[in-house]
Amino acid sequence: MKQIRRINEASRLFEDALTKSINSGGVFVAHTPETAEGNFRRSGYPDIKIVHIETQRVFYLDPKLFESTAENSSLRSFYFSPKTETNKVLDDACHLLLGIAHDGKDGDWTFLRWSLVDLSKLTVRLKPEFQASNRDIYRSEAVISRSGSGEK
Numbered sequence: 001m002k003q004i005r006r007i008n009e010a011s012r013l014f015e016d017a018l019t020k021s022i023n024s025g026g027v028f029v030a031h032t033p034e035t036a037e038g039n040f041r042r043s044g045y046p047d048i049k050i051v052h053i054e055t056q057r058v059f060y061l062d063p064k065l066f067e068s069t070a071e072n073s074s075l076r077s078f079y080f081s082p083k084t085e086t087n088k089v090l091d092d093a094c095h096l097l098l099g100i101a102h103d104g105k106d107g108d109w110t111f112l113r114w115s116l117v118d119l120s121k122l123t124v125r126l127k128p129e130f131q132a133s134n135r136d137i138y139r140s141e142a143v144i145s146r147s148g149s150g151e152k
Contacts, residue, residue, distance in 0.1 A: 006106075014100065015047050018048060019031065027053060032048070035087060036090060037086075045078075046061060047062050047063060048063070049061075059094045060093050062119075063097075065099070065100050065111075067103070068101040072102065078122075098115060099116075
């Protein structure tokens with residue numbers, strides 16, 4: 001772990017170690033979740049899908065590494081954008097976040113503590129927004145007037 005320079009790179013190692021540990025017990029099966037299109041995708045929420053073998057109950061787990069001094073920060077650190085093609089939340093499931101605090105010493109981190117969070121208790125803010133590309137904006141039927149060549 002000490003040879004890794006960025007904490008985001010360390011996150012993937014935690015995900016891999018957690019998945020391996022969960023699978024080793026024989027009670028749960030853990031893996032990277034599939035998207036609605038059937039592709040396995042590491043990025044985006046959630047990072048790990050866990051299935052209890054006996055009951056087939058599904059748990060989604062999102063490990064998050066964070067600097068311990070930022071635990072009370074109001075900056076956004078979690079988001080989920082439900083998009084049909086990339087959505088990985090396909091089951092009625094328990095949603096969990098595993099927060100792992102570190103000391104902030106880049107490349108030489110010490111991991112201090114962890115917190116398992118029930119995301120059903122999370123209070124969220126909704127940020128509705130309209131989006132458009134230039135292709136959407138500058139459609140000929142929408143342009144009222146234009147300078148130079150192609151003036152309407």
